[in-house]
Amino acid sequence: MPAPEARLRTKLKYKLKVGGSYLIREKKPKRGPKIFRDLTRHGIPGLWVTTSRPEKVRKKYGLAKTAILYLTSERVRDEVRVPPTKLNKAIGTISSYFFGIPRRSVVFVDCFKELVMTNGFERAMDFLKKMAGSCSQNNSNLIVQIGPSKFTEKQLAAIEKAIARS
DSSP states (O other), X not given: OOOOSOBOOSOOSSOOOTTOEEEEEOSSOOHHHHHHHHHHHBTOOEEEEESSOXXXXXXXXXXXXXXXXXXXXXXXXXXXXXXXXXXXXXXXXXXXXXXXXXXOOEEEEOOHHHHHHHHOHHHHHHHHHHHHHHHHHTTOEEEEEEOGGGXXXXXXXXXXXXXXXX
16 A cells, blocks of 8 residues: 655645646756655655666655556566556556555656657657546646656657646
């Protein structure tokens, strides 16, 4: 069962609209993980979707209770993993995460570029749209961190439009 990192009584530093999705364009990921950690430390359960090794993510960002969906083809013990080519399976895993939480949660994606490289832009966009819709329906937030130099202006506009629809 997913759990928040803490239940701080201080005010949230980053206030997100419940059910809203957000695109963060940064070369080096700083703001996305900060927003995610702020929410998970203020009682909101989180799910981090990544192609990075979960133990490195946990150590770097001080996450002990946060669920991590590791998108990898390799076999890994004690981690929830889905091959990055199986985007429908990843959507199913993310959706089942929401069924266990009757209240707001937050999903952070730090690997959209890798999903595009593995699946192509259209399939990765379909995944993003489905995730944004699922988060919106479940009164949860989606935060997607991308390096803007990795995408064309047309692709960036499409990504923003997909996220804004939720």
